[in-house]
Amino acid sequence: MKRLFQLTGLCAVLCYASCKSTEEKKEEPVKLLVTSAIKMDTTITKEYVCQIRSIRNIEVKAQEKGYLERIYVDEGQFVKKGQLLFKIMPTLYQAELEKADAEAQAAEIEVQNTQALADRNVVSKNELALAIAKAKKAKAELSLAKAHLAFTEIRAPFDGIVDQLHLKLGSLVEEGELLTSLSDNSQMWVYFNVSEPEYLNYQGSMKPKEKGKVQLLMANKEVFKHPGYVETIEAEFNNETGNIAFRASFPNREGLLRHGETGSILMKEQLKDAIIIPQKATMEIMDRKYVYVVDKNNVVKLTPVTIAAEMPDLYVIKEGVKENDKILLEGLRKVKNEEKIAFDYEEPAQVIAHLKLATE
Incomplete structure (x- = not known):
């Protein structure tokens, strides 16, 4: 019985010592890491x-109406300036050219005949002037017919890449209809x-x-x-x-x-004289950024900050903290507002040296 009492007493002593040791450990304050906001010149992106x-990016459109006779390029192809892209069936425009050419030749012969008659005073000078005017008109119509025929061949206006082809071979093309786009x-x-x-x-x-x-x-x-x-x-x-x-x-x-x-x-x-803090010193509450500022009594104050710019691992602060303000760097979730803390202090230059900062 006596021995049992001694063992019970020993257990009680050990239990008391263990509890006291645990209480002492609990009473020891946990030290948190604190740094400061720093003012410096930097570069942000x-x-x-x-x-x-x-x-240059243009739409290539048909300038004449007709059937699409030939397609000389494919989508995504690189083409050179002046290269032939499309050809519209030229039969009608070829016939118009031949007609205009014949009329121009006839008008020229008429001018020559009228000139001979005018030289012998058989016809008046006004009739000669009228014949010359008709010849000029015929030449203009010939030039117009040549232009219409030339428009049946669509060529690249500059070096570039052909975009999507909007019409297939044999399609009836209307004047002004989109054929493709060309990009320089x-x-x-x-x-x-x-x-x-x-x-x-x-x-x-x-x-x-x-x-x-x-x-x-x-x-x-x-x-x-x-x-x-x-x-x-x-x-x-x-x-x-x-x-x-x-x-x-x-x-x-x-x-x-x-x-x-x-x-x-x-x-x-x-940026000159920018106030910089590490990103990990901030926390987000209701879409706003906050930091814990440590006052002269080692009490943390939850303080909103306005971010002016962001860099890898760092924030440039517009409002909220000033140079040399002490801020909690680690353990933000372990403290409460207005709580007194124990901390170790690390210089901001040393903190930043382990982070990414634009120095160019």
Whole structure:
């Protein structure tokens, strides 16, 4: 019995010691990691949705009515300037040309005969003038007939790529009917819209006659290998959107880009004295970003921030925190607003060194 009592007492002592050790561990404050907002010059990359257009893209239409006799090209084919694309059956226009040629020759003979009679004063000068006028009219009709016949052959006005063929061989073609489209893709024009503040920042950062360098992010999320340059800015802002259209030009030597593609323009912007914090120091509540600011008493305050720009792993802050404000870097879900914390401090430069930052 005595031995049982001793064992019971020993268990109680051990249990008490274990509980006391657990309580001591619980009482030890967990240290969280804190850093500061930093002010520095940096470069951000802004992304704008864009539309890609050929430097020249035209509709190829029939200039005469008739049956489509020949198609010399296929869809997607590259053609040279002056190359024959289509031929409309020329029988009718050939006959009109021959008729006009005959009438022009007859009118010329009439002029010669009238001239001989006028030289002998058999006919008046007015009759000679009338014969000459008729000859000129006949020549004009001959030229018109030649033009109509020439229009039965549709040729490429410039080097380019043939688009979809809208008619099949033997189709009856009406005057002005669309046959295909032709794109000159040697150079591409890329259009994108910029807000008024961004436009003012862009103009303020550019030297006179300097062209802004941009890159093109294609639909497959790869950056196009050749840089482009902003060449023109439209004259007026769109009152409905508050934007103005920019046009950048890209060389397309490999022919990768095609008319009608979409993508995004990447344009770099220099920021001076930007307030920067790590993205992981923020949390989102009801579509707003918040940080925990640590005050002089080591109490965390949940503070809303306004994001001015985004970089990989970093935010540029417009409002909410200032330079040297201490912010909670890790453990945001472990604390509550107005709670006092213990922390270890890490310099912002060291924090950023382990993150991605545009330094160009």
